[in-house]
Amino acid sequence: MKTVALIGYPLGHSISPAMHNAAFKHLKLDYEYVALEVNPDDLKEAVAGLRALHIAGFNVTIPHKETVVPYLDEITKLARDIGAVNTVQNQEGQLIGYNTDGPGFIESLLEDAGFDPTGKKCLILGAGGAGRALAVSLMQNNAKSISIYDILFEKAESLAGSVGGKAVKDLQKEIDSANLLINASPIGMNPKTDASPLPENIKLHKKLCVYDLVYNPYETKLLKEAKAAGAKAVSGLGMLIRQGALAFTVFTGKPAPYYIMREAALEALAAKS
Numbered sequence: 001m002k003t004v005a006l007i008g009y010p011l012g013h014s015i016s017p018a019m020h021n022a023a024f025k026h027l028k029l030d031y032e033y034v035a036l037e038v039n040p041d042d043l044k045e046a047v048a049g050l051r052a053l054h055i056a057g058f059n060v061t062i063p064h065k066e067t068v069v070p071y072l073d074e075i076t077k078l079a080r081d082i083g084a085v086n087t088v089q090n091q092e093g094q095l096i097g098y099n100t101d102g103p104g105f106i107e108s109l110l111e112d113a114g115f116d117p118t119g120k121k122c123l124i125l126g127a128g129g130a131g132r133a134l135a136v137s138l139m140q141n142n143a144k145s146i147s148i149y150d151i152l153f154e155k156a157e158s159l160a161g162s163v164g165g166k167a168v169k170d171l172q173k174e175i176d177s178a179n180l181l182i183n184a185s186p187i188g189m190n191p192k193t194d195a196s197p198l199p200e201n202i203k204l205h206k207k208l209c210v211y212d213l214v215y216n217p218y219e220t221k222l223l224k225e226a227k228a229a230g231a232k233a234v235s236g237l238g239m240l241i242r243q244g245a246l247a248f249t250v251f252t253g254k255p256a257p258y259y260i261m262r263e264a265a266l267e268a269l270a271a272k273s
């Protein structure tokens with residue numbers, strides 16, 4: 001049996017084991033996917049341990065996506081451009097880092113939202129790791145412009161500077177002329193507080209496509225606001241499944257059974273809520 005792992009901290013929320021194990025079972029592959037909580041202080045030893053155990057590969061999530069890079073043997077150009085790795089393949093003892101978040105997002109945008117970023121004005125809320133992956137991917141997919149808004153303007157400025165985008169302060173003005181609005185902040189993740197990343201007085205418009213990276217709850221407050229304004233509202237669950245499907249192919253060399261993974265993800269989410 002080959003083992004694939006997920007490392008992150010904490011991991012209680014993850015639906016990746018359900019998605020990958022359903023896909024292994026469906027294709028009758030002798031693999032298992034396990035979630036391993038790794039404290040940030042133990043990351044170096046954990047990667048050395050996975051290497052010693054001849055693990056087939058592993059996914060990497062918050063907070064290790066950037067800090068894992070020095071412990072790998074090689075990373076792809078895209079992962080280097082994004083500055084983060086979420087998938088690692090063990091190629092005969094060599095640990096190769098990939099980033100499937102960016103491509104998973106673009107695939108979801110095209111397939112789930114029916115939105116082609118070519119020539120479009122894109123506005124990203126949140127200048128963290130996910131915001132960076134999206135900004136780089138949108139640029140590489142011929143977006144007309146990338147604007148970045150963060151509660152810390154300096155963070156937006158720093159990301160905008162490194163990807164050729166612009167940092168914005170006047171959110172309403174930017175939204176009015178945008179084609180795509182993405183929430184890459186964690187705001188909206190807690191159904192109890194039901195928060196939106198947008199300040200209260202901000203108005204959306206019906207020509208906008210609103211993509212929320214937050215996928216639990218499936219319909220966030222931001223997506224409800226988008227629907228109410230007549231805009232297209234798209235859940236980040238699509239990105240989660242598609243980055244997982246791309247990682248599955250990295251681990252196994254086989255096309256992912258996308259619909260099986262989607263069904264397992266939906267079931268796991270329903271069980272958690």
Ligand code: NAP
Pocket residue numbers: 062101125126127128129130131149150151152155183184185186187189196197198213214215236237239240241243
């Ligand atoms: P992160 O590194 O914490 O970055 C989030 C950024 O957003 C931070 O700079 C944060 O500022 C900022 N922010 C907070 N509230 C904001 C607001 N109202 N408006 C604008 N910016 C705001 O997190 P991340 O790793 O990039 O992940 C962001 C979210 O994406 C998480 O919820 C994560 O679960 C989700 N995600 C989803 C997928 C998927 O497949 N669907 C993949 C990756 C990530 P402070 O640090 O000052 O709070």
